[in-house]
Amino acid sequence: MIYSLRGKLALKELGFVVVECGGVGYGCRTSYSTVSQLGETGSEVTIYTHLYVREDAVELFGFATLQELSCFRLLISVTGVGPKAATAILSDMTPEKFAFTVASGDSKTFTRTKGIGAKTAQRIVLELKDKMSAEAIGGSVAGDAASFAAAPSGAVSSAVTEALEALMVLGYTQGEVAPILGKLDGSLSTQDMIKETLRIMNAKNMR
DSSP: OOOEEEEEEEEEETTEEEEEETTEEEEEEOOHHHHHHSOOTTSEEEEEEEEEEETTEEEEEEESSHHHHHHHHHHHTSTTOOHHHHHHHHHHSOHHHHHHHHHTTOHHHHTTSTTOOHHHHHHHHHHHHHHHHHHIIIIIHHHHTHHHHTSOTTOSOHHHHHHHHHHHHTTOOHHHHHHHHTTSOTTSOHHHHHHHHHHHHHHHHTO
8 A cells, every 4th residue: 555655746737637646757646736836847846645556557547635535535435436536625615614614514626627517516525424423322422521511501503513523524533523623712613623734733833
């Protein structure tokens, strides 16, 4: 399994990049969002990868952040959603917006991506919300709710709750993100809370 690639950016096109590592060029299909985040050709980059294997092809997909990779893996787990559709969706929205869209049940937003019809959009929201709920029931919410339990009644805003649900879509547990959300300005919007929490989580991971 190839977890990530770090090397020279040898080629950058819409939806496709080549990263040269140890004299070998690895071609990765990706989103427009990742392409826009990478530097100029010849610069050193790191991308996080997923090896997609099917009967007639083996393809490597790469993304600029672990959050975007997580979104990609969630999308291809949905019935009828392949890697092409997944990268198209991620070309149209950030991981933060993706997580919020799923958590809020806003299937209509997904139909703005070319090739994603209403039924597919509804299936994405339904299956991923169900998956998020199943993971929560599996222990993360029940075991880690103490972070919010001490808050006065009504102190946990709907924005915090929505941000928590969205971050769980990205694979974080309540125990990981609740302490961070509890310290943020309660007047922030849901998407700003998601963005700030991810920034803090990324900073911690880089230490």
